Amino acid sequence: MTELQLAKGVKDTPPEEKIVKDKVVSTLTNIFELYGFMPLETPILERYETLSAKFAAGEASDALKEIFKLKDQGDRTLGLRFDLTVPLARYVAMNLNLKLPFKRYAVGSVFRDGPIKLGRTREFWQMDIDTVGTKSMLAEAEILAMADSVFKTLNLNVVIKVNNRKLLNGILEQAGIDQKEEAIIAIDKLNKIGEEGVSKELKMRGYSTKQINKVFALIRNNVTLRELNIKIVDETGKEGLAELEELFSYLKSMNVKSAVFDISMARGLAYYTGTVFEAFLKNGEVTSSLAGGGRYDNMIGKYLDGGKEVPAVGISFGLVPIIETLKLEKKVESKTNTKVLVIPINTIKESLEISQILRNSGIATDFSLGKKGVSKSLQYADSLGIPYTIIIGEDEINKKKVLLRDMSSGTEQLLTVDGVVKKLKT
Amino acid sequence: MTELQLAKGVKDTPPEEKIVKDKVVSTLTNIFELYGFMPLETPILERYETLSAKFAAGEASDALKEIFKLKDQGDRTLGLRFDLTVPLARYVAMNLNLKLPFKRYAVGSVFRDGPIKLGRTREFWQMDIDTVGTKSMLAEAEILAMADSVFKTLNLNVVIKVNNRKLLNGILEQAGIDQKEEAIIAIDKLNKIGEEGVSKELKMRGYSTKQINKVFALIRNNVTLRELNIKIVDETGKEGLAELEELFSYLKSMNVKSAVFDISMARGLAYYTGTVFEAFLKNGEVTSSLAGGGRYDNMIGKYLDGGKEVPAVGISFGLVPIIETLKLEKKVESKTNTKVLVIPINTIKESLEISQILRNSGIATDFSLGKKGVSKSLQYADSLGIPYTIIIGEDEINKKKVLLRDMSSGTEQLLTVDGVVKKLKT
Numbered sequence: 001m002t003e004l005q006l007a008k009g010v011k012d013t014p015p016e017e018k019i020v021k022d023k024v025v026s027t028l029t030n031i032f033e034l035y036g037f038m039p040l041e042t043p044i045l046e047r048y049e050t051l052s053a054k055f056a057a058g059e060a061s062d063a064l065k066e067i068f069k070l071k072d073q074g075d076r077t078l079g080l081r082f083d084l085t086v087p088l089a090r091y092v093a094m095n096l097n098l099k100l101p102f103k104r105y106a107v108g109s110v111f112r113d114g115p116i117k118l119g120r121t122r123e124f125w126q127m128d129i130d131t132v133g134t135k136s137m138l139a140e141a142e143i144l145a146m147a148d149s150v151f152k153t154l155n156l157n158v159v160i161k162v163n164n165r166k167l168l169n170g171i172l173e174q175a176g177i178d179q180k181e182e183a184i185i186a187i188d189k190l191n192k193i194g195e196e197g198v199s200k201e202l203k204m205r206g207y208s209t210k211q212i213n214k215v216f217a218l219i220r221n222n223v224t225l226r227e228l229n230i231k232i233v234d235e236t237g238k239e240g241l242a243e244l245e246e247l248f249s250y251l252k253s254m255n256v257k258s259a260v261f262d263i264s265m266a267r268g269l270a271y272y273t274g275t276v277f278e279a280f281l282k283n284g285e286v287t288s289s290l291a292g293g294g295r296y297d298n299m300i301g302k303y304l305d306g307g308k309e310v311p312a313v314g315i316s317f318g319l320v321p322i323i324e325t326l327k328l329e330k331k332v333e334s335k336t337n338t339k340v341l342v343i344p345i346n347t348i349k350e351s352l353e354i355s356q357i358l359r360n361s362g363i364a365t366d367f368s369l370g371k372k373g374v375s376k377s378l379q380y381a382d383s384l385g386i387p388y389t390i391i392i393g394e395d396e397i398n399k400k401k402v403l404l405r406d407m408s409s410g411t412e413q414l415l416t417v418d419g420v421v422k423k424l425k426t
Numbered sequence: 427m428t429e430l431q432l433a434k435g436v437k438d439t440p441p442e443e444k445i446v447k448d449k450v451v452s453t454l455t456n457i458f459e460l461y462g463f464m465p466l467e468t469p470i471l472e473r474y475e476t477l478s479a480k481f482a483a484g485e486a487s488d489a490l491k492e493i494f495k496l497k498d499q500g501d502r503t504l505g506l507r508f509d510l511t512v513p514l515a516r517y518v519a520m521n522l523n524l525k526l527p528f529k530r531y532a533v534g535s536v537f538r539d540g541p542i543k544l545g546r547t548r549e550f551w552q553m554d555i556d557t558v559g560t561k562s563m564l565a566e567a568e569i570l571a572m573a574d575s576v577f578k579t580l581n582l583n584v585v586i587k588v589n590n591r592k593l594l595n596g597i598l599e600q601a602g603i604d605q606k607e608e609a610i611i612a613i614d615k616l617n618k619i620g621e622e623g624v625s626k627e628l629k630m631r632g633y634s635t636k637q638i639n640k641v642f643a644l645i646r647n648n649v650t651l652r653e654l655n656i657k658i659v660d661e662t663g664k665e666g667l668a669e670l671e672e673l674f675s676y677l678k679s680m681n682v683k684s685a686v687f688d689i690s691m692a693r694g695l696a697y698y699t700g701t702v703f704e705a706f707l708k709n710g711e712v713t714s715s716l717a718g719g720g721r722y723d724n725m726i727g728k729y730l731d732g733g734k735e736v737p738a739v740g741i742s743f744g745l746v747p748i749i750e751t752l753k754l755e756k757k758v759e760s761k762t763n764t765k766v767l768v769i770p771i772n773t774i775k776e777s778l779e780i781s782q783i784l785r786n787s788g789i790a791t792d793f794s795l796g797k798k799g800v801s802k803s804l805q806y807a808d809s810l811g812i813p814y815t816i817i818i819g820e821d822e823i824n825k826k827k828v829l830l831r832d833m834s835s836g837t838e839q840l841l842t843v844d845g846v847v848k849k850l851k852t
Contacts, residue, residue, distance in 0.1 A: 036792030366462025370560035
């Protein structure tokens with residue numbers, strides 16, 4: 001073998017990273033289930049037609065260009081899924097007897113043959129939670145309460161910015177702005193580039209100072225729902241406002257304090273139709289969003305014959321920025337899940353027996369395999385980050401005890417096996 | 427959308443199946459970790475050269491033909507991994523500073539563009555556990571003890587047949603049989619087609635009656651290691667026998683009773699070099715093996731420059747037959763992990779508050795979203811298999827109680843929220 005390489009843009013996840021990833025995923029999925037969401041798994045391989053349906057990716061013609069395309073032995077064109085939303089839409093459309101609302105979460109690899117940037121790989125995991133089949137704002141409330149619970153459990157201090165596309169569209173309508181999608185993309189940058197920056201962008205798009213002033217009469221940092229209530233006259237805008245008021249009344253009952261209204265948070269994707277939300281770290285080095293989503297009432301129905309509307313709302317958690325944040329804040333750390341390494345000195349039989357007692361007591365136990373000498377075994381435990389070792393020589397066997405060594409302090413204790421179980425179980 | 431289909435040969439895993447799959451996977455991975463194995467994740471996309479290396483698939487030219495091939499935007503030829511062993515070999519070869527023994531487990535999708543048979547899909551999960559870097563029989567013992575523990579925990583009564591390729595090769599050598607791989611494949615069928623059937627196959631391959639008799643003088647159902655000890659003269663055969671004796675002495679110390687020596691169990695793959703093992707249900711409808719593996723000391727090293735030997739032993743659990751068995755034996759059942767559905771009757775605010783109390787107490791709680799009327803909500807709970815509902819009307823709120831309904835018996839109880847928590851927590 002001359003040249004052994006990974007495929008471009010993918011990476012291995014070695015044990016010390018995979019342990020953290022698995023922990024975060026299981027913490028999150030446990031909370032998803034607490035909120036009544038159940039797992040759905042769809043295949044990684046989908047028909048290319050399903051993935052490339054013109055409405056599949058919202059505005060994302062980029063996503064289409066980035067689909068990994070392949071053929072099966074029957075010469076059918078397939079693709080690797082690029083998100084978990086299109087497969088959900090396909091699943092709902094193929095299972096018309098599904099009980100609605102259908103509340104599901106999905107965790108799995110998605111693939112995008114795109115440019116490789118820092119922290120972005122061509123194969124990565126997404127975690128999506130969606131409620132399909134209801135227009136009720138209770139669905140949004142539940143998802144936001146769940147997100148709040150996720151970040152509380154992870155001990156991360158976040159703000160979840162909440163807005164509504166109908167409200168934004170109403171404001172733009174009142175200001176006489178036609179190309180609302182483009183304007184929304186500009187407004188989405190308000191917190192980054194300020195009113196001046198956004199004004200400049202809108203000017204470049206050909207809007208008058210009068211129009212732009214009208215926009216900023218309504219869209220200002222920290223504007224409240226109450227203030228807007230007086231100023232919005234457009235019907236769609238009023239509808240969006242009413243939805244937000246309903247949503248925040250539910251969030252109050254659910255004691256969700258991290259969710260706040262933010263008129264400048266718009267999210268890029270074209271397929272959102274109502275509520276949009278995005279979670280950011282309050283103070284910290286990671287500025288990218290940790291989760292985001294919204295309501296998309298028009299997308300799934302397009303997969304159905306006749307195009308019946310199938311309302312839906314969902315959130316996607318960013319596993320990479322969440323893990324990065326936890327590491328930076330030192331809120332997660334584990335090189336290994338193994339608790340103890342058993343090191344026999346001419347006592348293999350007894351040491352094997354003791355290992356089984358530890359394992360049967362629920363203590364993750366490794367056994368020194370093919371290492372010559374105690375010091376080699378201690379080095380091994382040290383390099384893997386195993387916190388304890390048990391050294392078992394003939395002397396210990398005679399005393400019916402074992403020598404427990406705390407690898408970080410180096411202190412040793414002569415204990416019975418029961419004593420070790422008690423100490424390591426906590 | 428005219429025709430919405432899955433890719434050929436793949437399937438969706440709906441929530442009621444995915445819940446079972448996730449439970450089995452987490453039961454198993456917990457046990458892997460009890461035995462000191464840590465998770466490794468490698469990408470699904472690998473370079474085609476890595477997958478197609480002539481030694482990658484053992485004898486499996488079939489596997490090569492079944493690789494899903496694709497190109498990335500840089501015109502590099504990639505493939506979807508067809509197993510988890512080749513990526514492990516690639517990982518070990520690319521990480522030469524890895525501490526040995528390297529004990530890892532891996533769970534993930536693999537892909538084979540092959541014919542579609544019952545229970546076989548083109549995209550399926552494998553669960554592999556391997557110890558890399560030691561020739562010690564302690565590695566085999568640990569893996570077999572772990573497998574024993576897995577099946578005990580799943581409450582499945584299995585026999586793990588254990589044999590050794592060196593022993594088989596020695597027996598064949600003594601009988602003057604050259605094409606040992608082919609003979610081994612015939613012998614592997616002893617339990618299915620009997621001595622007569624195997625004799626016939628060996629005759630067809632051109633071996634004499636005398637040679638065949640020599641084989642069966644040693645290979646008989648229920649032959650013991652002790653009996654063979656007297657009869658084996660070939661050096662390789664003796665080595666295999668000694669390895670088995672060492673292994674079974676360790677298994678005895680570890681109290682592993684499901685593992686038994688079986689001279690006729692050989693396993694097909696050419697890359698095994700020593701111990702081989704395979705787990706079968708003792709009595710039951712599922713006759714395919716539930717797990718299998720063995721020692722393959724020559725494969726990983728072939729990925730290294732210079733071809734240094736890297737010994738390894740591993741086991742792979744068959745998720746599909748394990749789940750099928752658990753279902754047939756009714757040892758696993760869950761339509762949902764949700765414990766209770768909260769149904770408000772004009773009490774949304776209070777019901778939302780109560781839902782949060784339940785969730786914060788660790789009870790998986792669904793909330794009736796956009797359902798009109800109690801009976802529709804009850805039907806919803808029933809069809810999803812949610813075992814309890816809580817009906818909250820104004821009357822209940824005034825009494826500071828809620829109405830808990832057991833969905834299977836239909837009995838109802840007026841309880842405080844604390845009372846509900848106590849009842850449902852158990």
